[in-house]
Amino acid sequence: MATSEPSGTPALELRGLGKTYGRGAGGKRAVDDVSLSVRRGEVYGFLGPNGAGKSTTIRMALGLIRPTDGEALLYGEPVSAKALRRVGSLVDGGTFYPFLSGRDNLRVLARTQGSDGSRIEAVLERVDLTRDAKRKVKGYSTGMKQRLGVAAALLDDPELVILDEPANGLDAAGIQDMRNLLRGLAADGKAVFLSSHLLHEVEQICDRVAVVHKGKLLREATVREMLDQGEALRVEAEPLDAAAAALDGQWPFTRAEGSLKVQAGRADAPAIVRRLVEANTNVFRVGPDDQSLEEIFLNMTRDSDA
Amino acid sequence: MLDAVLAEALKLRRHRATWLMVWIYPIAVTLILAGVLLYSALSTHGPAGPPQSAADWIQDGTVLWKVPTSGAGRFLIAGFAAVVFAGEYGWNTWKLIIPARARWQLIAAKWVVALGFLMLALIAADLIIVLGSLLLDKIPAGVTVAAVAKAHWQAGAHALLPILYTIAFAGLFAILTQSILATVILSIALVVIEGLWPLIGLFAHQYAPALISWLVKVLPFYHVSNLNAWARGGMDMMLDKSTIVSMSWTTSFWALTAWIVAAGAATQARFLRQDLN
Numbered sequence: 001m002a003t004s005e006p007s008g009t010p011a012l013e014l015r016g017l018g019k020t021y022g023r024g025a026g027g028k029r030a031v032d033d034v035s036l037s038v039r040r041g042e043v044y045g046f047l048g049p050n051g052a053g054k055s056t057t058i059r060m061a062l063g064l065i066r067p068t069d070g071e072a073l074l075y076g077e078p079v080s081a082k083a084l085r086r087v088g089s090l091v092d093g094g095t096f097y098p099f100l101s102g103r104d105n106l107r108v109l110a111r112t113q114g115s116d117g118s119r120i121e122a123v124l125e126r127v128d129l130t131r132d133a134k135r136k137v138k139g140y141s142t143g144m145k146q147r148l149g150v151a152a153a154l155l156d157d158p159e160l161v162i163l164d165e166p167a168n169g170l171d172a173a174g175i176q177d178m179r180n181l182l183r184g185l186a187a188d189g190k191a192v193f194l195s196s197h198l199l200h201e202v203e204q205i206c207d208r209v210a211v212v213h214k215g216k217l218l219r220e221a222t223v224r225e226m227l228d229q230g231e232a233l234r235v236e237a238e239p240l241d242a243a244a245a246a247l248d249g250q251w252p253f254t255r256a257e258g259s260l261k262v263q264a265g266r267a268d269a270p271a272i273v274r275r276l277v278e279a280n281t282n283v284f285r286v287g288p289d290d291q292s293l294e295e296i297f298l299n300m301t302r303d304s305d306a
Numbered sequence: 307m308l309d310a311v312l313a314e315a316l317k318l319r320r321h322r323a324t325w326l327m328v329w330i331y332p333i334a335v336t337l338i339l340a341g342v343l344l345y346s347a348l349s350t351h352g353p354a355g356p357p358q359s360a361a362d363w364i365q366d367g368t369v370l371w372k373v374p375t376s377g378a379g380r381f382l383i384a385g386f387a388a389v390v391f392a393g394e395y396g397w398n399t400w401k402l403i404i405p406a407r408a409r410w411q412l413i414a415a416k417w418v419v420a421l422g423f424l425m426l427a428l429i430a431a432d433l434i435i436v437l438g439s440l441l442l443d444k445i446p447a448g449v450t451v452a453a454v455a456k457a458h459w460q461a462g463a464h465a466l467l468p469i470l471y472t473i474a475f476a477g478l479f480a481i482l483t484q485s486i487l488a489t490v491i492l493s494i495a496l497v498v499i500e501g502l503w504p505l506i507g508l509f510a511h512q513y514a515p516a517l518i519s520w521l522v523k524v525l526p527f528y529h530v531s532n533l534n535a536w537a538r539g540g541m542d543m544m545l546d547k548s549t550i551v552s553m554s555w556t557t558s559f560w561a562l563t564a565w566i567v568a569a570g571a572a573t574q575a576r577f578l579r580q581d582l583n
Contacts, residue, residue: 084405
């Protein structure tokens with residue numbers, strides 16, 4: 001497909017996007033001032049608990065819902081049928097005509113897109129559904145519908161792929177396949193924007209992530225930056241109360257599983273050890289405490305609730 | 307646009323609702339014809355009654371075109387249109403196709419397929435009836451191919467507007483209610499009100515004569531009945547002993563066309579702004 005926009009133009013850009021359902025005092029703010037951009041060749045994760053506004057944001061980017069504030073841009077253009085021709089999407093775990101076969105569903109979609117359907121067999125093969133393509137979709141499992149949804153998203157060889165909770169309903173092998181597929185798309189120069197509440201998955205797949213909670217964007221960063229922000233040291237010493245008393249007032253810490261989790265960087269480790277030795281505690285270990293994205297995410301959303 | 311229509315046709319051609327409410331016409335006519343042929347073959351009785359005139363024979367052959375304008379026929383059309391327009395809400399499939407095509411084209415394609423499938427089925431059923439008449443009946447003198455073709459063409463053309471009217475309002479109800487069942491119920495209510503309209507007019511006219519006279523002329527109910535009665539020269543609607551509404555076929559044609567255009571425009575306008583969660 002021909003591209004006319006400057007090469008630095010983001011595949012997807014949200015500018016102050018907002019959505020309020022209802023009017024007046026009873027109106028519910030589902031999405032509030034969300035701004036982010038997704039570049040070509042990257043997998044971008046959109047994280048948030050259920051009800052955070054992820055799906056509403058995705059629907060606005062796909063023209064299914066009209067924003068009340070801000071705008072969504074696809075390759076620099078406002079969302080329109082023309083701009084959406086460069087986008088493949090999966091919403092609600094793949095919604096299909098239950099009375100048609102998997103293959104016929106893709107035929108209908110290809111026709112609707114105005115394409116000849118020459119990629120149908122290739123995408124069915126890619127999601128390992130060739131064998132079941134003749135069966136009616138109403139007999140598909142959740143995972144099969146999800147895979148057919150991915151096939152539908154890839155049908156027109158889009159430059160930007162938007163996926164709402166793509167790992168839902170997939171087994172371990174399916175998740176692994178999905179991970180490889182999405183990384184492969186990014187390696188081909190396509191932009192991938194996916195929402196998820198499965199933080200472990202996002203940590204493994206995504207280059208950058210945005211955390212959304214109660215409709216608001218809390219943070220946008222690379223996965224590495226996000227993980228580094230929670231830098232901490234794990235201290236194992238006895239007696240633990242004495243160790244805690246020694247560190248009190250010097251470094252913030254929390255007790256966790258018979259040890260102390262100290263909010264400090266690697267450079268602080270010698271000073272902490274000295275302090276503990278001076279306090280006559282037996283030090284067994286002072287080392288980095290690798291937080292998962294999940295812990296960081298929980299801390300962030302907890303802080304925003306407070 | 308052609309792709310959108312082909313996609314819609316591909317989707318609906320084998321749907322159960324299409325079999326039950328559209329393809330039923332040629333299927334039912336074929337079964338009836340087969341039954342009559344079988345009965346004729348087994349029967350020892352000769353043809354009953356005096357021979358028909360050419361004009362009556364030709365007119366009787368167009369009987370099928372009265373079905374889509376009758377109450378039962380309108381229910382079937384409304385039911386099918388409800389599936390065509392509201393089905394996407396029930397199947398949750400607007401999310402699949404809206405990113406692929408402009409919204410107005412998706413709705414326009416539904417119009418084309420709803421009307422196209424119905425006309426295709428009715429024309430097929432009509433041709434089967436003609437064929438059956440040629441096989442079964444003794445053709446009266448004076449019947450010509452041109453006269454038969456003209457009569458069927460006229461009957462079909464006159465049925466077109468009431469069919470469009472039913473589709474237009476079912477489509478509007480579908481977009482407003484987002485439900486097949488609600489669409490069918492509202493469409494049935496429309497047909498019932500239309501049937502009761504002469505009685506409602508007669509009753510209400512004594513309380514607000516000017517308003518009721520105006521409503522009869524403006525609302526679509528009288529005009530549908532007037533167009534459906536075209537073979538009898540139209541319909542007179544009595545509001546009291548001295549007030550009879552009697553409008554020309556042309557006036558009713560334009561009035562109903564305006565209602566169809568208005569319903570179609572309202573459907574598009576609503577759908578273009580509709581949030582699909």
